Amino acid sequence: MYTLEVKNIEKTFSAEKPLKSVNLNLASGEIGCLVGPSGCGKSTLLRIISGLETAERGSVKINNRMVFDKNINMPPFKRNVGMIFQDFSLFSHMNVFENVAFSIKKGSKATIKKKVYSILECFQISDIKFKYPHELSGGQQQRVALARTFIKNPDILLMDEPFSNLDVSLKDKLLKEIKSIIKSYQTTTLMVTHSMEEALKMSDKVGILKNGEIIQWASPYAIYHRPVDKFTADFSGDTSYIHARLINGVLETGLGKFDFNDKKYSDGEYDLLIRPEDITVSSEGIDAKVLNKEFMGAYTNYQIKLSSDDKILIKLPSHLNFSIGTNINVTPDFKHFIMFPSEKT
Numbered sequence: 035m036y037t038l039e040v041k042n043i044e045k046t047f048s049a050e051k052p053l054k055s056v057n058l059n060l061a062s063g064e065i066g067c068l069v070g071p072s073g074c075g076k077s078t079l080l081r082i083i084s085g086l087e088t089a090e091r092g093s094v095k096i097n098n099r100m101v102f103d104k105n106i107n108m109p110p111f112k113r114n115v116g117m118i119f120q121d122f123s124l125f126s127h128m129n130v131f132e133n134v135a136f137s138i139k140k141g142s143k144a145t146i147k148k149k150v151y152s153i154l155e156c157f158q159i160s161d162i163k164f165k166y167p168h169e170l171s172g173g174q175q176q177r178v179a180l181a182r183t184f185i186k187n188p189d190i191l192l193m194d195e196p197f198s199n200l201d202v203s204l205k206d207k208l209l210k211e212i213k214s215i216i217k218s219y220q221t222t223t224l225m226v227t228h229s230m231e232e233a234l235k236m237s238d239k240v241g242i243l244k245n246g247e248i249i250q251w252a253s254p255y256a257i258y259h260r261p262v263d264k265f266t267a268d269f270s271g272d273t274s275y276i277h278a279r280l281i282n283g284v285l286e287t288g289l290g291k292f293d294f295n296d297k298k299y300s301d302g303e304y305d306l307l308i309r310p311e312d313i314t315v316s317s318e319g320i321d322a323k324v325l326n327k328e329f330m331g332a333y334t335n336y337q338i339k340l341s342s343d344d345k346i347l348i349k350l351p352s353h354l355n356f357s358i359g360t361n362i363n364v365t366p367d368f369k370h371f372i373m374f375p376s377e378k379t
């Protein structure tokens with residue numbers, strides 16, 4: 035059983051149709067991330083799930099309760115959805131305690147105080163309870179926004195780019211903290227982000243939204259290692275493609291010939307996906323020349339050229355310090371082959 039079920043959602047604005055047929059599911063306690071190019075409809079989908087926007091077609095079920103279909107359009111406040119926006123939307127005239135307490139409509143003053151104090155403790159913001167939003171850092175504001183949402187015990191949590199206004203060093207720390215809080219509450223969460231890195235770190239499921247549909251909805255591992263197309267492969271990390279020809283169970287490439295018996299692929303021309311970490315340097319390997327390099331600290335990005343003229347981006351530990359123009363030998367270390375029909379044929 036799923037806590038969030040989105041089926042065939044369709045949405046048109048006057049000039050365009052960002053969502054054509056969107057489907058996704060999240061099981062209880064799962065975190066899902068939606069990624070895709072700017073303007074592809076990620077925020078619109080979150081707004082449709084929360085009830086702030088209405089779709090033309092499709093259905094949304096939350097906690098096994100239909101909140102939207104052709105017969106029903108439950109208002110946002112009845113859906114029991116927590117929503118966190120990029121700007122956190124805290125009330126500027128209320129302090130932290132009041133912001134968090136605002137969501138509780140029932141109970142005596144003492145009960146409310148106890149509840150709020152307990153959640154402030156959990157989010158490690160007790161010491162700032164009398165501060166106002168303008169006195170808080172981005173990270174503190176985010177924690178307050180989360181505390182305010184979690185205190186309502188929502189069935190699902192929707193977050194629209196919650197980390198995008200935070201500086202890089204804080205972002206990584208907060209991402210880990212927020213993930214652990216969400217997991218400890220077991221709150222089913224759907225998040226929108228521009229950053230694939232955030233999506234891979236944060237989620238159980240990643241959805242790639244393109245041309246109005248989710249073209250792949252899968253674990254971060256599957257998105258990275260088994261992308262359904264080049265768009266997803268490129269979106270989820272660095273890629274290079276080399277030409278490959280499959281003939282009678284043998285794959286011929288600029289990196290060598292390999293036995294290949296995957297019935298999914300018929301004989302023909304392909305573009306073989308190479309991730310930077312698929313290649314290692316070894317004296318026995320294939321000839322290559324360093325075309326370019328970029329020192330990154332722990333590792334160095336090299337652009338190399340094979341004798342087949344294929345160019346590949348590889349990532350090596352930075353103590354392997356090759357100069358531009360050097361000839362090196364490389365060996366592929368494929369865990370599996372991912373190929374797409376060649377765009378040259």
Ligand SMILES: Nc1ncnc2c1ncn2[C@@H]1O[C@H](COP(=O)(O)OP(=O)(O)OP(=O)(O)O)[C@@H](O)[C@H]1O
Nearest residue numbers: 047048050052071072073074075076077078079228
């Ligand atoms: N209320 C609206 N009226 C008209 N068009 C809208 C409205 N809301 C969104 N759109 C359009 O729908 C498309 C999808 O917008 P949306 O904000 O959902 O995209 P997004 O993927 O979240 O973008 P970004 O990553 O840039 O935030 C955009 O082209 C946008 O201009």
